[in-house]
Amino acid sequence: MVRVINFKRIIITGLCVYILLTVYFLLFIVPMDQADGQYKETGHSWHHGGKRIDVAEKPGDVVSEDNSVNSRLKRLHAERTTKLVKPKIPGTPRPTRLGTIRRRTDDLFQEFVKPSKQHLNFTEIAPQVFAFSAFFDDRYGTSYVRVVAIAPSGRAKRNTGLYCVFNNNDTTEMVYYETCENHLQANAYYMLSCAVPESVAMKFDGINPLAIAPSKNASPSRYKLISVINNRGRFGSDNERQMGRFAVCIPPLFGKINPLRLVEFIELSRLLGSNHFTFYTYFVSEDVMRVLKYYERQGVVTVMPWYIPVKKRIWYKGQSAAVGDCLLRNMHVNHLVAFNDIDEFIVPRSNKTWSSFLEYLHQQQSSKGVKTGNIAVYRFKSAFFEVSTHAKAQNVSMEQQRFQLNMDKFVSLSRTRRTKRFSRIRTKMLAYPTRVFELGIHHLSKQIKEEYFCLEVQPDVASLHHYRMCDRVYDMSCDEYVEDRTALNFKYSLVNNTVRVLKQLKSTEDFV
Template sequence: MATRGRKTLRVLALIMFGYFMVTVYFYTRVMDKGREIRGSDDYSSILDYDEEKLDTKRTKVDRKLKGHSDNVFIEYNEQLYQNSKNREQPNTATKTRVDRFQGNPHEFKELEESSFDKKIRESAKRLEEKLRQKSDERNKTSFLVESGHVTRTHTTKYSIRQNMAESEETKTNDNSKKNVVDKFIRNPNITISTANYNFLEIFPGVYLYSSFFDSREEANFIRFILIGRTRDHARLSCSLQTNETGEVFESEMQFYQTCESHMKENSVYLCSCEIPDKYGRIQRVNLTSSENPNTFVSIDIVPDVKEPPFRYKLSTCVPPLFGDINILRLTEFIEFSLMLGSEHIYFYYNTKRDDIYQLLQYYSDLGVVTFFPWKLTMESHEIWYHGQSAAIWDCQYRNIHVSELVSFNDIDEFIVPKRTNTWNNMLPELNSVARRSLSENEVVAAFSFHSVFFDSNFRNNDPVINDEYGQLLTVNVTLRTSSVSKVRTKMIVYPERVFELGIHHLSKPMDDRFKSVLIPEDIALIHHYRDCDWNYGMNCDRIMKDNSMHRFKRDLLKRVRTSLFKFNRIEAGSSQADKGSRVP
């Protein structure tokens, strides 16, 4: 009985196997025949095809090109093809292609191909050519300087149904416009406002640093940078009165809290009051509090730039200086920032040391530094990182239409180009990355850079630099982490396209199409000279040698020495003058 059962199972297995083989054979023959009938074409998979409709003399055939591996195949209605085949005489042709992987030519056998097939292929080729041109036209959004105003100009989306002549004409015109756009126009008449309230307590628990008139949107706004309680902050209002009619206008202040509050007791706020156009570019506004509506505070407003921008191509904003500042390191930072291409550097001064103040004043007299007082009276545990967000916002809003681009970094950080020596020479590479990264309607608002730690505690068998170049931190410390930090990024931004800027990221642009672009590390890196931090996935055990700063060492040492020599002479002269004035 058991033997008969096993024989039955073997017979059933053989029958199933035979059925499977017949099915595979039949299916293979049918599919091969289908491929012979339809023919074969390769199209580049780098093209991203949308659904389009192809007009023929007989009918409209719905067609879309769908990417698959390295080929793009044409799908169309089989019944329409068969009808077309029956109506027209087939033409024979021998088709040859080169295998893209092995590079060997393969000759295909003669295939029957109707004129319908040829039209499909020719249309697909025309579509491919047009879309290649479309990809060249992408990301040409730019800013034109016209009549003293910034006018946004966007390349019209290329229509796939335009003929080739129209596309070439459009491409030529856009290229000619691009040559005009790329030209930077400098306006030296723009002045830098230094007005600030230095955290004046205007209401209980409300500390105002600065206020700006902002006309970037359709409506005008007054922006206030202040510090207040993180919870249950005060409710404030702006009030204006016309001189002609005495009409009083009130606007409730909208509070926007920084993303960098980190649950501290106090937070930095960017507050806004909307102002009607009929009041024009106001220079003063009254603030009132809901807790005491009968009391008002009159605030002066920093006006926005009415003249054609910009005074500077590139500037640098530095967070508040605090702690033990080394005067040699500060000089090295200023001189190297100027070497990289920064035309003006902004500092926020929060130290009682006279030598640091005098050094900043020395560079201020040269016209390359502006520094602001930063007397934040609250304790460090009451607000995040010395209120750094307020300094970032103040510097950003102060540079709208003053500097086209602004870098934000500490004095122990440098945005170092890897293929060029200056930021200006690096900009074409940054814009090229932006064009590849962004869609047609998107515009770059910030360039973000990876960072690496250059830790002086890293050790290897290299001898210590004892010559004159050993005075420079950037030359002496050459060991860094081999991995990059994608969290501790710093940025170069277009300030007019930003509403809120975080410490390490673009928090809120002025428009949804304004984006941040991450720059590859082979183009530029943040050199961060500090103790390595293991947080955020950083591996401080994996280090490597990096001598990329040595190409700057000769010029940098000369500049640092010259500046300190001149500064010491001025400081010595002023000290002797002070002593002489005290002689009876």
């Protein structure tokens, strides 16, 4: 029996398939391409850890100064038909397609800075153990090399199996010290320590190469080399060192940042007393890098490119490791170091500068019998500033009106209402690097001597101004506000200094 072909059924089936494919294309493929357009603008540049990434016109074509990074991204783009991976620039809207992008932005960037391909400014000294920096520490009877490292959690206070090999072939084993603020993440910040033989310590120069061996009897071909910084040894004397009075450390900077906010932060902090800043740049825009480089050329800022060489989770872009590095980096260089974000300022109530505030505070504490020479850290309670109360100037000269308009663009000058309650948990600190072994994000974790202590500063003397929306967590209340115009003491100097800097950057209109 001859089988009759039903052409009508075939045609109807084909039309149905065509309609389904068309609907799929319109609903999924087109929105995906439109989402691409949200992320990529022709000629737009971002910096990841300090390396420039130029976003080209075609979706997926990312040009980097690093060939290995570029080749990795090209391979990811070539695999798009089987596995979609799209970079998301911080601050842009999420794509409308649900389920299209399962991998977070952080994970993508970990892919193209995978340590097995390129170490960048981290060195893999052992499997999954990455060293960022190393410092010579002579604050104890025995001298040590302190290595700032990232490694999997759960290796607290035990031997590493790694050995420091010094230039006279002496070897000492490294010991893990897991720091306190890892928040149950898969990876943690460790301070790795190895004792320095006395004969070596006496000859330790400013910058010293150090070999790390995977075992005590490993051949030199298996050594990993790192540089150890000795801030005391870099200068012949304290006078030659010219130690600064105050500095500020800013943990990993990332995301969409208004360059005006950055200039405001630096200029107001300078008026308060800071003479140097250390920024850790994780992923910032071209405009932000231009501001940082401007200050770096003046010797005011040090930019530390910050790559996280791990794929699994670590707390807040490795903030604790950046704090630990900055603490050791400023040891024997700056007397006091503040640790805060760019929307935070330590502001004295009556005294305009940190120097005059500390002089007053020491007199106050000495009268109570407190040994101010044993203070390791000053801890400041915080309040949120979030409501603008400045009215436009009326019945004043044109010059005063223009100044008022300029002042309204500064968060520290335009927001004068703060929460009545101060947080005792979300605090920030001003620390003596030579007296602190480990510093937490909001507290002193460990001082180098038992007699050293943390001094809690009362808000009527000085407090932390935090310019952001009030967050109802921990001990914070967002229900009551009071007027606080302390920051207005700096209004003329702050506006004039910031405008001067923006003019020198020749992009005032773009920033404000």
